[in-house]
Amino acid sequence: xxxxxxxxxxxxxxxxxxxxxxxxxxxxxxxxxxxxxxxxxxxxxxxxxxxxxxxxxxxxxxxxxxxxxxxxxxxxxxxxxxxxxxxxxxxxxxxxxxxxxxxxxxxxxxxxxxxxxxxxxxxxxxxxxxxxxxxxxxxxxxxxxxxxxxxxxxxxxxxxxxxxxxxxxxxxxxxxxxxxxxxxxxxxxxxxxxxxxxxxxxxxxxxxxxxxxxxxxxxx
Amino acid sequence: xxxxxxxxxxxxxxxxxxxxxxxxxxxxxxxxxxxxxxxxxxxxxxxxxxxxxxxxxxxxxxxxxxxxxxxxxxxxxxxxxxxxxxxxxxxxxxxxxxxxxxxxxxxxxxxxxxxxxxxxxxxxxxxxxxxxxxxxxxxxxxxxxxxxxxxxxxxxxxxxxxxxxxxxxxxxxxxxxxxxxxxxxxxxxxxxxxxxxxxxxxxxxxxxxxxxxxxxxxxxxxxxxxxxxxxxxxxxxxxxxxxxxxxxxxxxxxxxxxxxxxxxxxxxxxxxxxxxxxxxxxxxxxxxxxxxxxxxxxxxxxxxxxxxxxxxxxxxxxxxxxxxxxxxxxxxxxxxxxxxxxxxxxxxxxxxxxxxxxxxxxxxxxxxx
Numbered sequence: 001x002x003x004x005x006x007x008x009x010x011x012x013x014x015x016x017x018x019x020x021x022x023x024x025x026x027x028x029x030x031x032x033x034x035x036x037x038x039x040x041x042x043x044x045x046x047x048x049x050x051x052x053x054x055x056x057x058x059x060x061x062x063x064x065x066x067x068x069x070x071x072x073x074x075x076x077x078x079x080x081x082x083x084x085x086x087x088x089x090x091x092x093x094x095x096x097x098x099x100x101x102x103x104x105x106x107x108x109x110x111x112x113x114x115x116x117x118x119x120x121x122x123x124x125x126x127x128x129x130x131x132x133x134x135x136x137x138x139x140x141x142x143x144x145x146x147x148x149x150x151x152x153x154x155x156x157x158x159x160x161x162x163x164x165x166x167x168x169x170x171x172x173x174x175x176x177x178x179x180x181x182x183x184x185x186x187x188x189x190x191x192x193x194x195x196x197x198x199x200x201x202x203x204x205x206x207x208x209x210x211x212x213x214x215x216x217x218x219x220x
Numbered sequence: 221x222x223x224x225x226x227x228x229x230x231x232x233x234x235x236x237x238x239x240x241x242x243x244x245x246x247x248x249x250x251x252x253x254x255x256x257x258x259x260x261x262x263x264x265x266x267x268x269x270x271x272x273x274x275x276x277x278x279x280x281x282x283x284x285x286x287x288x289x290x291x292x293x294x295x296x297x298x299x300x301x302x303x304x305x306x307x308x309x310x311x312x313x314x315x316x317x318x319x320x321x322x323x324x325x326x327x328x329x330x331x332x333x334x335x336x337x338x339x340x341x342x343x344x345x346x347x348x349x350x351x352x353x354x355x356x357x358x359x360x361x362x363x364x365x366x367x368x369x370x371x372x373x374x375x376x377x378x379x380x381x382x383x384x385x386x387x388x389x390x391x392x393x394x395x396x397x398x399x400x401x402x403x404x405x406x407x408x409x410x411x412x413x414x415x416x417x418x419x420x421x422x423x424x425x426x427x428x429x430x431x432x433x434x435x436x437x438x439x440x441x442x443x444x445x446x447x448x449x450x451x452x453x454x455x456x457x458x459x460x461x462x463x464x465x466x467x468x469x470x471x472x473x474x475x476x477x478x479x480x481x482x483x484x485x486x487x488x489x490x491x492x493x494x495x496x497x498x499x500x501x502x503x504x505x506x507x508x509x510x511x512x513x514x515x516x517x518x519x520x521x522x523x524x525x526x527x528x529x530x531x532x533x534x535x536x537x538x539x540x541x542x543x544x545x546x547x548x549x550x551x552x553x554x555x556x557x558x559x560x561x562x563x564x565x566x567x568x569x570x571x572x573x574x575x576x577x578x579x580x581x582x583x584x585x586x587x588x589x
Contacts, residue, residue, distance in 0.1 A: 029304075039553065051583075065340075065341060068340060072320075072323070074311075075401070076324050076327045076397070077327065079262070079265075079324065079328070079396075079400060080262055080265055080267065081264075082400040082403065082404040083404060084401070084404035084405045084406070087400075087401030087402075087404055087405065088401075088405065088456050088577065090456060091316070091363055091577060092316075092340075092361045092362070092363075093361070093362060093578075094456075096433070097374060097453060097456060097577075097578040099452050100451075100453035101454065101455060101456065101578070103453070104453065104454060105453050106450070106451060106452050106453050106454075106579075107451050107453060108449060108450050108468070109449050109451075110362065110451045110580070111360065111369055111373065112360065112361055112362045112364075112369075113358065113360055113361070114340040114341065114359050114360075114361050115340065115341050115344070115357075115358070115359045116341030116342075116345065117341075118355065118357075122357075122358040122359070125358070125377075126358070126373055128375065129373070129376040129380055130376075146327075147323070150326070150332070150335050151335070152335060152338050152342075153337050197336055201385070210355070210356075211307070211354075211355050211356070212236070212307035212356060214384060214435075217368070217475065
């Protein structure tokens with residue numbers, strides 16, 4: 001069983017908010033002119049990560065099921081004159097890169113994940129196997145338009161970032177990840193929005209989050 | 221850096237490129253051949269001709285199911301063992317493209333059948349069904365260093381005793397979606413790539429690529445002796461001009477390589493600035509080691525390049541001869557760039573590097589036991 005301590009957490013629940021509104025809301029959080037170029041997901045992930053002050057020595061794990069959906073839509077719709085900016089912006093893990101390039105903040109170990117129903121489990125396992133004393137786990141998605149209509153984008157915009165430590169000093173929550181009985185029921189899929197909701201509401205959680213992994217989360 | 225990890229063994233690996241499997245690809249590269257054809261960048265919609273190395277008998281334009289399914293299935297059939305995706309035999313899938321070209325095809329044609337492969341999750345779930353894998357699948361996507369992340373995380377899972385064996389599986393197939401993007405960035409033009417060549421204009425060529433590696437703690441005659449990552453976060457499409465990002469990634473691997481007789485398999489896409497920085501950084505520590513890039517032969521296989529070229533390196537070591545830098549004819553950025561094939565009798569290890577957007581760097585040290 002792995003045990004870690006959450007020492008900091010920040011969440012951004014933008015819900016159905018349009019990117020322009022998110023941009024206006026965060027215009028003072030990022031350098032002038034930066035918000036104009038950032039995606040909604042980049043803004044949300046950046047705003048979540050910034051209070052945690054990422055450092056080069058941290059391991060950074062990032063989870064997003066759909067990544068930059070609006071940039072992807074825009075890039076596809078730019079054909080036949082493909083947009084280089086939207087192509088570059090649409091590439092996973094653009095959101096974190098937008099946030100850290102603004103800060104010129106190098107990070108040695110960066111693990112961007114994508115996936116579906118088991119994405120939080122995979123991201124947590126990646127985070128808990130990291131070698132560095134502090135691990136930052138962040139994630140999120142943004143609301144699509146025509147991709148959403150075709151079930152290929154998120155229906156809501158959200159982001160989170162949390163810091164994990166091996167010691168309980170200053171912790172706000174205790175997190176464990178343990179092997180689960182493969183035959184046990186996993187219940188409803190514990191996907192990225194489900195994990196976000198647990199974090200955002202700071203709700204205690206104990207349950208299977210993948211066919212062979214059980215998560216417990218206790219807030220202190 | 222993975223200095224805390226014990227060496228991880230490679231029990232099996234294989235690849236698929238436009239030339240075929242690793243044996244066929246190695247033979248072609250040793251002959252100095254390239255697999256490029258000039259293809260309209262937008263496929264059936266035309267556009268400028270660009271050098272693409274496509275697997276045989278598949279459509280560049282997206283189809284339903286994708287035309288790359290058949291060759292990818294043939295590659296997957298070569299993976300030894302069963303129960304992949306079960307709790308003790310996890311799968312680590314890496315890609316920079318998945319089936320995203322299908323989203324472009326859907327938008328272009330209106331055919332909803334393309335949507336079944338368009339998102340990473342759907343694409344991987346569909347492949348897992350095709351290959352009879354269980355649900356224990358972790359998916360990484362970090363542009364052209366994606367495969368290195370799968371190798372490192374698989375190594376960590378093994379080192380922690382959470383798995384008996386781990387499968388790393390990577391695939392990237394070209395489409396108008398991805399080639400159109402690189403063409404828009406003006407690094408994919410009509411010229412063939414000439415990695416590490418000091419010329420007026422840089423260019424890359426893109427290639428289909430897929431590969432697998434079965435990692436274990438104690439079986440196989442190749443060892444991942446060290447793995448390293450570094451992310452500059454300086455600029456989306458440029459590196460720190462002083463080469464510090466390359467140096468930071470190489471530092472731990474240089475330490476691990478002490479006392480070994482290394483040759484170098486670099487990233488070498490054919491772009492000029494990155495090529496200069498990479499050759500300078502590698503030459504600083506390995507001035508006498510021959511350096512090659514194979515992307516002038518098979519093309520840049522994007523997120524899969526780290527695993528495709530790892531499989532080719534193992535094939536080269538078994539054959540005792542490494543292909544040179546196909547596509548280059550000098551002058552090169554540094555004198556240690558090897559343009560011709562060379563014998564590997566004098567070497568016991570190869571340092572393999574990859575780079576990606578965002579100033580992402582990855583390196584691994586592969587040793588023959």
